Amino acid sequence: MARMQGKVAIVTGAAKGIGAATAKALAREGAKVVCSDFDAENGQVVADEIAGEGGTATFFRHDVTDEAQWEAVVKLAEEKFGGLHVVVNNAGIAPEAGPIEEKTLADWRHTIEVDLDSVFLGCKHGIRTIKKYTSKGGAGGAIVNISSILGLVGQSGASDYNAAKGGVRLLTKSAALECADAGYNIRVNSVHPGYIDTPMVKNVINRGVMGGATVGANEMREMLIMQHPIGRLGIAEEIANAILFLSSDESTFMTGSEVVVDGGYTT
Numbered sequence: 665m666a667r668m669q670g671k672v673a674i675v676t677g678a679a680k681g682i683g684a685a686t687a688k689a690l691a692r693e694g695a696k697v698v699c700s701d702f703d704a705e706n707g708q709v710v711a712d713e714i715a716g717e718g719g720t721a722t723f724f725r726h727d728v729t730d731e732a733q734w735e736a737v738v739k740l741a742e743e744k745f746g747g748l749h750v751v752v753n754n755a756g757i758a759p760e761a762g763p764i765e766e767k768t769l770a771d772w773r774h775t776i777e778v779d780l781d782s783v784f785l786g787c788k789h790g791i792r793t794i795k796k797y798t799s800k801g802g803a804g805g806a807i808v809n810i811s812s813i814l815g816l817v818g819q820s821g822a823s824d825y826n827a828a829k830g831g832v833r834l835l836t837k838s839a840a841l842e843c844a845d846a847g848y849n850i851r852v853n854s855v856h857p858g859y860i861d862t863p864m865v866k867n868v869i870n871r872g873v874m875g876g877a878t879v880g881a882n883e884m885r886e887m888l889i890m891q892h893p894i895g896r897l898g899i900a901e902e903i904a905n906a907i908l909f910l911s912s913d914e915s916t917f918m919t920g921s922e923v924v925v926d927g928g929y930t931t
């Protein structure tokens with residue numbers, strides 16, 4: 665049997681990069697997937713590609729910072745696909761690098777809103793809904809929160825992103841314990857990617873800001889590669905594989921775990 669047969673999943677940030685690869689991986693394993701993103705054009709393309717491969721998916725235009733839209737997206741999953749078992753909180757932004765003394769409070773708040781508040785909302789509405797369709801000894805549910813290596817170690821110039829992704833790491837552990845204490849069969853884990861070759865990292869490379877220095881795109885790419893002992897950047901499918909594992913019943917004894925997929929970056 666396919667690994668996600670009978671499961672309904674919401675994947676945020678599904679229009680591109682890691683989210684698109686994850687939505688496709690879950691659908692290939694039999695999940696019905698709500699592809700959520702505020703990029704409607706690319707999000708619809710991903711949902712259509714899944715359908716073209718024989719999978720089941722629908723696109724939902726969704727700003728993950730908006731609570732009313734979270735209420736709407738879980739309702740869509742229930743009404744269209746009959747329930748909800750998995751939420752992948754993946755949507756996020758990489759803000760421009762820069763020293764704390766030059767960052768504005770507005771910049772800081774925007775990063776925290778998109779990269780951390782959204783995960784809180786996804787956990788809140790995910791747990792409230794998934795608990796209706798799961799039970800102890802019966803069907804299990806999962807929430808997978810996408811943090812970063814920068815949720816584990818610091819980086820000069822990335823104070824807002826570090827704070828948000830570190831917050832995601834501990835929010836995950838808190839949610840995992842709450843679900844276990846409440847007797848819900850919902851596991852909550854975080855994934856910590858190294859640098860993955862997605863539109864987000866292409867932007868980071870083009871900006872060329874590392875620590876205090878600004879460099880050309882080729883040099884920036886080489887600098888990033890050098891930080892990964894494995895000798896290359898990751899690809900989105902390598903993160904999707906870890907998310908699929910944590911979403912499936914193959915990982916039923918894992919909750920509150922931080923899964924590092926970083927080519928050795930933090931080793």
Ligand code: NAD
Pocket residue numbers: 676677678679680681682683700701702703726727728729754755756757758778810811812813856857858859860861862863864865
């Ligand atoms: P990406 O920029 O390629 O894709 C992110 C998607 O999120 C986009 O489709 C974008 O439209 C969507 N999005 C952004 N803000 C949104 C909002 N407010 N509401 C709804 N959708 C929104 O990024 P990616 O590289 O695939 O990253 C995905 C996640 O993985 C992010 O949380 C990122 O921080 C994390 N991550 C990425 C890397 C990496 O190297 N690429 C490393 C560590 C962690």
